[in-house]
Amino acid sequence: MTPPAPPQPFRGWVAVGRTEDLPLSGAWLKAPLTPAGVVVVRQPDGALLAFHAICTHRGTAFLKAEEGLDPRFTCPYHNFQFELDGRACASVADLAPVRLGIAHGFVFVTLDDAAPPLEEALGTPPPWLERAGLGHLRRARRVAYDVAAGWNLVLENFQESLHFASVHPALEALTPSADAETWMPDDGGPWLGGVMPIVPHAETVSLSRQRQGRPWIAADEDRRVVLDAMRFPNLLTSLQPDYLLTFVLFPQGEGRTRVIASTYVHADASAESLPDVLDFWTRVYEEDRVVCEQQQLGVSSRRMPAQYTEVEEGAEAVARMVTASTTAKKHCGIFGRPYADLSSLIDTAAFPAIHREITRGLATVETSYTGGTLKWMGVTAPWVEEDGYRDAMHVIRAMSQAEVAELAALADDDAAPVDPTDPAVAFGDETEHPFSKAQMRFLEQRHGVYFPWKVCYHLLENDRWEDKHSGEGKGFSDEAREVFPETVAYIESLPFVEIGRVVVFGLLANDHAPAHRDSEPGKALALAQSISFEPSRLTTSGEPRHKRFYLRAPDGSNEVIVDSPVYWFNDMDWHGVHADPYFRYSVRVDGVFEPGFLDRIRRETARRR
Numbered sequence: 001m002t003p004p005a006p007p008q009p010f011r012g013w014v015a016v017g018r019t020e021d022l023p024l025s026g027a028w029l030k031a032p033l034t035p036a037g038v039v040v041v042r043q044p045d046g047a048l049l050a051f052h053a054i055c056t057h058r059g060t061a062f063l064k065a066e067e068g069l070d071p072r073f074t075c076p077y078h079n080f081q082f083e084l085d086g087r088a089c090a091s092v093a094d095l096a097p098v099r100l101g102i103a104h105g106f107v108f109v110t111l112d113d114a115a116p117p118l119e120e121a122l123g124t125p126p127p128w129l130e131r132a133g134l135g136h137l138r139r140a141r142r143v144a145y146d147v148a149a150g151w152n153l154v155l156e157n158f159q160e161s162l163h164f165a166s167v168h169p170a171l172e173a174l175t176p177s178a179d180a181e182t183w184m185p186d187d188g189g190p191w192l193g194g195v196m197p198i199v200p201h202a203e204t205v206s207l208s209r210q211r212q213g214r215p216w217i218a219a220d221e222d223r224r225v226v227l228d229a230m231r232f233p234n235l236l237t238s239l240q241p242d243y244l245l246t247f248v249l250f251p252q253g254e255g256r257t258r259v260i261a262s263t264y265v266h267a268d269a270s271a272e273s274l275p276d277v278l279d280f281w282t283r284v285y286e287e288d289r290v291v292c293e294q295q296q297l298g299v300s301s302r303r304m305p306a307q308y309t310e311v312e313e314g315a316e317a318v319a320r321m322v323t324a325s326t327t328a329k330k331h332c333g334i335f336g337r338p339y340a341d342l343s344s345l346i347d348t349a350a351f352p353a354i355h356r357e358i359t360r361g362l363a364t365v366e367t368s369y370t371g372g373t374l375k376w377m378g379v380t381a382p383w384v385e386e387d388g389y390r391d392a393m394h395v396i397r398a399m400s401q402a403e404v405a406e407l408a409a410l411a412d413d414d415a416a417p418v419d420p421t422d423p424a425v426a427f428g429d430e431t432e433h434p435f436s437k438a439q440m441r442f443l444e445q446r447h448g449v450y451f452p453w454k455v456c457y458h459l460l461e462n463d464r465w466e467d468k469h470s471g472e473g474k475g476f477s478d479e480a481r482e483v484f485p486e487t488v489a490y491i492e493s494l495p496f497v498e499i500g501r502v503v504v505f506g507l508l509a510n511d512h513a514p515a516h517r518d519s520e521p522g523k524a525l526a527l528a529q530s531i532s533f534e535p536s537r538l539t540t541s542g543e544p545r546h547k548r549f550y551l552r553a554p555d556g557s558n559e560v561i562v563d564s565p566v567y568w569f570n571d572m573d574w575h576g577v578h579a580d581p582y583f584r585y586s587v588r589v590d591g592v593f594e595p596g597f598l599d600r601i602r603r604e605t606a607r608r609r
Contacts, residue, residue, distance in 0.1 A: 243263060358504065
């Protein structure tokens with residue numbers, strides 16, 4: 001039984017509360033990281049453990065409340081019970097554990113088994129959390145409420161004080177926004193903060209502006225300021241001189257966020273002194289909720305880039321964090337889509353004739369293998385590395401001298417002598433030392449090397465990978481024009497100002513193309529421009545046998561099968577071809593688009609959203 005995956009980017013360590021939320025054995029709280037939730041519970045020995053709140057009998061969610069105190073957990077469906085340590089009381093499996101860690105009294109969990117330990121992932125907290133007396137706190141209040149706004153907007157709202165004057169006049173009077181400063185750690189980690197001096201005539205931020213006997217919890221040097229700190233993606237903290245505010249955020253779908261707001265005071269603070277703080281912040285919470293929801297209405301009505309003023313560097317930094325975390329989980333895509341379907345922009349009427357020409361022509365020309373060095377090039381997806389398919393360069397590096405000599409002897413007659421074991425030498429497609437067909441067959445048949453595309457034909461040759469978009473000094477070969485005249489004419493009609501490479505990529509029956517990408521998101525300077533087309537999709541004779549060409553997001557999720565006879569995909573996304581029991585092919589044209597065509601793609605893609 002596999003619990004549902006959390007919303008992105010909540011796969012790393014996320015906050016769920018503080019240790020003070022669980023003061024007694026059997027005290028538990030539920031974090032809405034999944035639809036059923038993750039339960040964190042205090043053990044009789046004082047330890048904290050976390051579990052998926054799902055009965056292991058038939059998968060029933062067994063918690064409705066958000067916190068409670070119980071000697072054991074009971075599933076409401078069949079009354080199966082589980083001890084606080086997750087052990088089943090009957091003949092069903094124990095509860096599924098969730099990794100838990102504690103830092104500065106904050107409780108974190110992660111659903112990612114591959115996540116590094118919390119001490120490695122925590123980042124550098126602001127120094128005032130280390131200085132504060134957070135070991136003697138008790139919780140004064142915990143409230144949970146929904147905000148009809150995206151989690152990112154709630155984060156940004158917390159990280160700037162420019163809105164104080166218009167939204168929070170009571171806060172502006174005590175912590176003037178003009179005096180606020182942003183704190184950012186040197187390591188560029190997941191923490192951000194802000195420092196706001198308190199006006200001279202006030203001791204703290206409350207209705208009375210005085211502590212009313214509440215003991216200090218901030219260090220001596222921090223008692224004249226409010227110190228806010230955010231740990232991305234979901235923990236917000238505000239250290240006041242005499243109390244601590246925390247806000248834990250959980251996305252609940254598009255444009256909705258669950259906020260759990262808690263107030264902690266020194267254990268010796270009197271109950272009579274608490275309304276002075278709690279009533280003040282009740283009003284502030286409502287003011288923030290209203291303004292965040294107004295912003296959500298606006299940003300969901302019209303797409304537009306946010307504009308940040310000079311004093312909103314904290315909010316802008318949050319936006320960068322959100323972008324960095326979410327773009328790693330989505331397709332890089334084309335204008336917000338996994339790929340651009342070009343079938344409404346490019347004439348495909350000639351595809352049946354082109355299909356007949358290509359499938360006849362490939363039977364008469366000399367084709368080559370390609371794709372046998374993808375792993376050595378470092379462009380394959382992580383899950384491909386251990387798939388058992390052998391890579392040509394890995395094999396070559398492990399060869400004996402005798403086998404190296406055999407391989408070298410199979411080079412083309414005009415090839416310059418080269419030592420295949422030289423670590424500075426690159427072999428393979430579009431390098432200075434391409435394999436001969438004989439060498440590829442030797443690697444395949446002697447050493448089991450896998451070449452995905454065994455029917456590869458260049459209509460327009462490209463010698464070096466980095467030149468595949470430049471048409472300088474290049475042209476279609478005489479053979480290509482003679483054997484594939486309709487195909488060449490069609491390609492020359494495409495909206496390119498220059499063409500740098502044209503290749504037919506064919507896979508034999510039951511072969512697959514492993515997931516790989518041509519460039520890494522964040523490192524490529526521009527989106528590579530190309531058009532791929534599959535004439536077989538529009539054949540008028542027999543059943544179409546086309547590729548199941550797929551795209552996956554950079555984290556390997558969100559697989560999309562391309563369903564178009566002609567398309568442009570972002571080769572910064574993982575892409576490959578699933579195996580099928582028949583030959584299939586596509587033609588890829590790399591180059592530079594006409595500017596007007598790029599605008600047409602943008603408009604058409606926006607229309608299809």
